[in-house]
Amino acid sequence: MALRPTRPSRFDVSVAVGGLLGGVLLWGLGLAVRPHTEPYVLLPGRWPVLLPLVVMAGCELLRRTAPRTALLIGTPAIVLDTVTQGNLVTILMYTDLMYAAVLYGPPASAHRIPRITGLLAVAGAVVPFALWRNPEALLIGVVTGLVAFGPASTGLIVRNHREAADAARLRAGQTALLAEMDRVQAVTAERARMARELHDMVANHLSAIAIHSTAALSLDDPGTSRDALAVIRENSVEGLAEMRRLIGILRDAGGDTEPAAAPTLDGLGALVDAARTNGLDVHLDASPGPVPAPVELAAYRIVQESLTNALKHAGPGRVAVRLARRDGSLAITVTSPYGDREGPGAPGSGAGLVGMRERAALLDGTFEAGPETSPRGRIWVVRAALPVVEGEPE
Incomplete structure (x- = not known):
């Protein structure tokens, strides 16, 4: 429920002023609820009617x-009105106070007031009838129900509907x-996936181009330059083809830009x-044997990126790549010489290690990746180590 305002709203002021003017109009016309001859009219005359009317309007x-607070003040006012000739507007304003x-009001009061007024309505019908044995005594309970229990029940129904609507809006x-x-998470995951694919597909070719172009520029040997340019051209063509396939995936186009099938371990x-x-x-x-497609793709990319890093950073010597099934997992090990390389290198950003770790x-x-000491x-x-679930579809 919304917080209650600290000042009366225009509607409340309009209700108060309208009720007061309407009650005064009925009073001026001499229209009372009860004639002054009724035995329970303890304050006969026209003027006593105005006091509960003014209090109720306030x-x-x-x-x-x-x-x-309004209900606590209005209840004695309505009791006072019952011992006067009465005013219909005073009664109507009291029913509005009960409803409001x-x-x-607070949740506790909202559920307590209908129960109390319901008991009063029942007691107002049963007790007078038991005492006086007069069917007309039942009308006391009926009037109590109309003036108190009816508005309270209506207010509770409206409140429950509002709370249900608020809860529905909150859930929505x-x-x-x-x-x-x-x-956002899906977009972030897709962007990370595309970043890994772009890096793994193109970085190897660009690294080779960077290294061989540096060698061609630094060595004054036509034969070496010619060999380097051949390697550069080959990697440029392959890198361009990979980029076109990636663009085809992004555009989801047909024809020549159809995305190629995902690489497998057969392509190692x-x-x-x-x-x-x-x-x-x-x-x-x-010799990994058959493995599920996601594991196969991740293993291929990890080997590809490891070879790219070896091309950029490894010293002279052998690079060993091993893949084998071990303890329900596909174990991948790539070793390369660690130290200063003789030829030109290529700068690294660390994105390759991040991508491999994410794939795993x-x-x-x-x-894990890092330097070690070997013989x-x-x-x-x-x-x-990539888990391979036994019996999983390949």
């Missing part, structure tokens, strides 16, 4: 700002917020041959 100013106390807002969070031989063409001494030992994490696998000296080792 309570109407508090119907939203202090609904319980339930609708705008939360659902929209969750949907937006899911959308061609990947190693390309690395050898770029100047690496690579030894491949791969997405499959609940493990990844043949310092080496850089990349290790990854």
